[in-house]
Amino acid sequence: MNNKIQIFDTTLRDGEQVPGCQLNTIEKIEIARQLEKLGVDIIEAGFPVSSPGDFNSVVEISKNIKEPVICALTRAVNKDIEVAAESLKHAKRKRIHTGIGTSEFHIKNKLNSNPEDILKRAVAAVKFARKFVDDVEFYAEDAGRSDNEYLARVIEAVIKAGATVVNIPDTTGYCLPQEYGEKIAYLVNNVPNIDKAVISTHCHNDLGMATANTLAGIVNGARQVEVTVNGIGERAGNTSLEEVVMAIKSHHALDYETGVNATEIIKSSKLVSTLMRMPVQPNKAIVGRNAFSHSSGIHQDGVLKSRQNYEIIDPAEIGLKESAIVLTARSGRAALRHRLQLLGYEVEAEELEDVYQRFLDFADKKKDINDEDLEILAGREKKKGKPPIELVSLQVMCGKSTIPTATVQVSFKGDVFTETASGNGPIDASFTAVKNLVKRRVRLEEFLIQAITRGSDDLGKVHVQVEHKGDIYYGFSAHTDIVTASVEAFLDALGKIS
Ligand code: KIV
Ligand code: ZN
Numbered sequence: 001m002n003n004k005i006q007i008f009d010t011t012l013r014d015g016e017q018v019p020g021c022q023l024n025t026i027e028k029i030e031i032a033r034q035l036e037k038l039g040v041d042i043i044e045a046g047f048p049v050s051s052p053g054d055f056n057s058v059v060e061i062s063k064n065i066k067e068p069v070i071c072a073l074t075r076a077v078n079k080d081i082e083v084a085a086e087s088l089k090h091a092k093r094k095r096i097h098t099g100i101g102t103s104e105f106h107i108k109n110k111l112n113s114n115p116e117d118i119l120k121r122a123v124a125a126v127k128f129a130r131k132f133v134d135d136v137e138f139y140a141e142d143a144g145r146s147d148n149e150y151l152a153r154v155i156e157a158v159i160k161a162g163a164t165v166v167n168i169p170d171t172t173g174y175c176l177p178q179e180y181g182e183k184i185a186y187l188v189n190n191v192p193n194i195d196k197a198v199i200s201t202h203c204h205n206d207l208g209m210a211t212a213n214t215l216a217g218i219v220n221g222a223r224q225v226e227v228t229v230n231g232i233g234e235r236a237g238n239t240s241l242e243e244v245v246m247a248i249k250s251h252h253a254l255d256y257e258t259g260v261n262a263t264e265i266i267k268s269s270k271l272v273s274t275l276m277r278m279p280v281q282p283n284k285a286i287v288g289r290n291a292f293s294h295s296s297g298i299h300q301d302g303v304l305k306s307r308q309n310y311e312i313i314d315p316a317e318i319g320l321k322e323s324a325i326v327l328t329a330r331s332g333r334a335a336l337r338h339r340l341q342l343l344g345y346e347v348e349a350e351e352l353e354d355v356y357q358r359f360l361d362f363a364d365k366k367k368d369i370n371d372e373d374l375e376i377l378a379g380r381e382k383k384k385g386k387p388p389i390e391l392v393s394l395q396v397m398c399g400k401s402t403i404p405t406a407t408v409q410v411s412f413k414g415d416v417f418t419e420t421a422s423g424n425g426p427i428d429a430s431f432t433a434v435k436n437l438v439k440r441r442v443r444l445e446e447f448l449i450q451a452i453t454r455g456s457d458d459l460g461k462v463h464v465q466v467e468h469k470g471d472i473y474y475g476f477s478a479h480t481d482i483v484t485a486s487v488e489a490f491l492d493a494l495g496k497i498s
Helices: 025-038 052-064 078-087 104-110 115-130 148-161 177-190 210-219 241-250 262-275 297-305 333-342 349-365 371-384 426-438 482-494
Strands: 006-009 042-046 069-073 094-101 136-141 165-170 198-203 224-227 389-397 405-412 415-422 443-451 460-468 471-479
Touching: 006 198, 006 241, 025 042, 025 052, 025 262, 042 052, 052 069, 052 078, 069 078, 078 094, 078 115, 094 104, 094 115, 094 165, 115 136, 115 148, 136 148, 148 165, 148 177, 165 177, 165 210, 165 224, 177 198, 177 210, 198 210, 210 224, 210 241, 224 241, 241 262, 333 349, 333 371, 349 371, 389 426, 389 482, 405 426, 405 482, 415 426, 426 482, 443 482, 460 482, 471 482
Parallel strands: 006 042, 006 224, 042 069, 069 094, 094 136, 136 165, 165 198, 198 224
Antiparallel strands: 389 405, 405 415, 443 460, 460 471
16 A cells, blocks of 8 residues: 555635635635645635535636646535536546435434435435546545444445545544544455545544544555645534644654645645634644744753754744844834745835835834734735725723723725714724714624734734625724724725625
8 A cells, every 4th residue: 555645635615614714716716826835635625516606716726726636525416516517627637526424313314314325326426426527536424423334335336436535524523543543444444446446534623633533544544634724624623734744744653655845834824824814723733823932941941952852843844934034113124025025925116115114113012023913914915905994093082980982083985084982892982983984784793802912012913704784794904902903804894895
């Protein structure tokens, strides 16, 4: 058996199912391009029948990506398969990923069916998909809780029908590593034609064991792993790409390899986190902000004597470079541009001027400008251009024994409007004033403030989700003043309502 592990990235499909993480087509292409640079073998680009937006994203990703196989998800339904095939028309290398639930829970309670009917539907779906493409992956949904004997029968039948890859998802993240490993071993030993297909893992992290289960799958014969950047995905997420790749890379005794260029890991992680508005937990393995920082005196001393005392991975291996240039309010444009380039941002002269002015403003308030701050400064300029509704001024009155009151001035298409309102806090008062001004029926669905914080002078990042006539609009801003950041984020979302 060969030792190359195929990396199947499902950040844009399973990852994108996370509420609030939806991307537009341009953002998806940007992530797909980064995944190509990262060196993944397969990109699951979406579930085309689910919406016109998803269909369009698969079409555009197919046009823009050359190396990885582009994969589209379907149910075991002919219409889904036809639509998936159509969306993959432009892909250089294409795969249809079809499947159905095989656990007793799914067969009885979800599909209201019986095992023999499910087996027939699985075979029919694979045969139908093979009419359109040569590469068909079959998923046995909830395989983690499926009876192994029945699962083996289904897998044998779908391989006979033409499946080239068989995916064994632990859909609910229930399996223990040994149990999941034994499931893969059972299939290797009991499916007579298993050598005609690649076995794939697809593990969810509900019990925090997705990476361990995936590795157990590999050790027992799986040669494809389904993963997401930062481990994002339904509920507690999917197996994290960077954890599996770096576990394989760090443990030579395992003797497996992937085609991933690990130095692109941090950049991929940051791009996904920024575009999906999904912060990475600081202690997340490999890509968390604290993953390579040492705080206790004993650890610092140990690392200074030899990095390996407390680090199993050289941060440079995953693309984490500590820049030697320290940016302060006295830094010039060239230093700023250089540091932005190191972070992967190409800024044109005019844009640089904007970012530089914002940088100076910020550097006056904050002593230590880190890469994260810069990405916010640059990312904001890069993404937004001139917003349709802009905050001109904001004055708040709050404190103990004071009724929180805010006076907000915004400019809309060149005209300036002012409104004062009170509320149960300065943000509530400001939002009420804004709502009175814009006169739209909007509902705040989600409001997230993150003080990423190393100090009280740090940036506060604010993400909001606003509902208007059944649609959701996202807004973001960052500022050292969290009330200002909140109002700007709110206006950012309102400005997107056409
Ligand atoms: O978790 C799961 O079972 C899935 C399948 C659709 C592959 O995501
Ligand atoms: Zn899944």
